[in-house]
Amino acid sequence: MIMTILSITSAPIGLAQPTEFLTYKNSRHGVSIQYPSDWTFAKKNPVDRNIIATFRLPFEDNPKLFHADFRIVVEDSKKTNLAGLVMTRFAILSNIICLNFKPLESKPSNLTGFYPAHQLIFSASYYNITI
């Protein structure tokens, strides 16, 4: 896996914002994203190889816990349409990953400005982030 930190850009966008963002690029999977320079970064997950990058704001006194976490997951998909992927994801979230799964929002969206996507927002009292 080839990963490069390409650049630093200024992004003063509010009180909770860092002043700088870095760019993560993964040429194997063909993705890039900007992330806050004061968040931790890990390019591998020891449990789930489909998680190609994790960006995290950890607790100050316990790096194993986090206040906020952002992950990129890329997997080969037999699903050729978004609707099938969303249905499968709902089933996994509600039956396997989460305790007290409570969907809050489910709606069409987009990524990279124009690719059709789907947005889910939900709450849970436990969330297995390795699945």
Added chain:
Amino acid sequence: MNFKIMEKLMVKIKKAYTLDYTAETTTGVDYYDRYLPVAQKMINSFELTKSKD
């Protein structure tokens, strides 16, 4: 712990992409809303580039 999660799902050329933003909501601070602008900026900056696969 309690969490609030936003996931963006996308399928393109037999690959599924998921961007997952998770924040804990247990400690009395609404970290989800606090860092949502950061997550939105990350999501908006997400790009597909030429893959080696």
